[in-house]
Amino acid sequence: MAIREILQVGDKRLESVCEPIKKIDKEVLELAKDLRDTLYNCDGVGLAAPQIGVLKRAILINLRNGSEEILLFNPKITKQSGNEKDYEGCLSYVMHEGEVVRPTSVTVEGMTIEGQRMKYEAKGFLARAFCHEIDHLDGIMYMSKAEVMYELVEE
Template sequence: MIIPVIIAPDKRLQRASQAVVEITEDTEQLLDDLYETMIAHDGIGISACQVGVMQQVCVIQIDEEDEVIEMINPRLLKGSGVNLDLEACLSLPYVYGTVERFDQVLVEYFDRQGNLMELEADDYLARCVQHELDHLAGHLFTEKIIEQIALENVDQWMEEHTHD
C-alpha cells in the first residue's frame, strides 16, 4: 500500500525513531509499504518516519536492478573517506544541496527474518544509507547542506560533477 509521505516542516521528521523490539507481520507489511511508497515517488530510499511510523525501519534501492535493502534497527559501525555530492529527499520536495558524507560505511541491522546482518557500502549507496540513518535519528539532510542548489541548476551541477 502506498502511504502519503510526510513533508517538512512536520515535526515528526525531527524526532528520533524507536527501536523495533519484535519483528511482526506489521513490521513486514511496513517494509512492503515503504518499498511501494518509495517506488511510487521515484525515490531510492525511505524511512518509516517519513510516513509517520516512528520505528527504526528503512528501505533502499538505488537502481531497479539492485537488490532491495531492508534495514531494521540499523546502526553505523564505521565510516571512512569523505566525499561531497548532491542530495534530495522525498520529504523536502524541490530542495537540493551538497552534503559531505563518509565514502564508505559499515552498517549493522536486522533483516525481516530477524537475522543480524552487516552491509559494507561505498559511494552513492553509502550516502543513501547515511541519509536514511539520519532520518531515523530525527535529522534532515538540510542540516548538513554546504551549498543549496536551485532546481533549475541541478542538471548543470550533475553534469559538471559527474567525474568527481
C-alpha cells in the same frame, strides 16, 4: 497496495528520534510493505519509516540500477571512512538539492525482515544513501548538513 503519503519538511515527526524494532510482528511486516509500495511509487532511491509517519527504525534502499533492495531494521553505522561532497535530495523536501559531505565508505549493521543480523560494507552512492536514511531515524534532515542548498526548477 498501501502507498503512504510522504511527510514534508515542517512535519514534526521528521524531527523525531525513532524507536527500535524489538520483534518482527504483523505491524512491522505491514510497515515493510508500506515502505516498498511507497518507494516504488516515486522516483527516490531510499525511504525511512518516519517519512511515512511511522516512528520506528526501519529503512528501505534500492538504487534501481540493478542493485538489490535493502530493507533493514535498527540500522547502525559501525564504521566509516573518507569524505566526499556531493548533491543530495529528499522525498520529504521536493524540488530542492543540497551539497552534503558524507563518508565514502560505511559499515552498516541491522536486522533483516527474517530477524537475522546483517552487515553491509557500502561505498560511494550506497554509503551516502545509508547515511541519509539512517539520519532520518534520528530526526536529522540532510539540509542541516548541507553546505549549500538549491531550489530546483521544472523545465
